[in-house]
């Protein structure tokens with residue numbers, strides 16, 4: 001190969017490397033299903049999962065709602081917010097909910113170096129275990145974005161994705177389509193992803209108010225129909 005061609009090849013590989021690190025790794029991990037749960041393995045019931053909290057108003061209202069219907073859920077929490085609102089995490093735990101890692105700040109793994117990713121996971125783990133005295137067992141990377149080191153640093157945890165997401169971070173989407181979307185989720189191991197905080201870029205601050213209004217209507221109907229709600233099993237319970 002001529003020098004010119006080799007130079008182009010090297011340039012090409014270097015240009016593609018960042019894509020392989022982030023998008024490529026995410027696609028590959030999702031494709032192989034390795035360590036990634038996309039549906040409850042027992043293929044029974046519906047798992048409710050809530051990302052991006054805890055929030056001092058919305059999460060408390062959500063906990064009241066879940067308590068009213070005696071439903072247990074999974075919360076993928078942000079480490080820095082756990083340190084701000086430890087009492088909410090304590091309440092979640094005492095009421096039987098599962099608490100998992102989202103990231104310490106709401107960061108994309110595509111933009112994190114390996115050591116930054118390790119820190120995001122470790123600090124969130126620490127924030128949670130400092131409050132509840134137990135290690136979290138489940139992990140959901142923000143936006144579902146992973147990188148080439150995700151599997152390595154998330155070894156102790158089950159990575160959890162979802163079967164249904166409704167753009168509930170937008171007020172408009174909550175008002176148009178969320179309730180019907182929830183009503184149509186089959187109880188065959190579906191994992192619903194909702195958000196109890198609206199402060200991420202691109203989200204509406206007030207979106208959780210609208211999400212909670214629709215969730216309340218949905219839960220009242222679902223409980224009447226005896227829909228079964230399940231919690232995501234932790235890593236060591238699967239296999």
Ligand SMILES: [Zn+2]
Nearest residue numbers: 051052142143
């Ligand atoms: Zn998130």
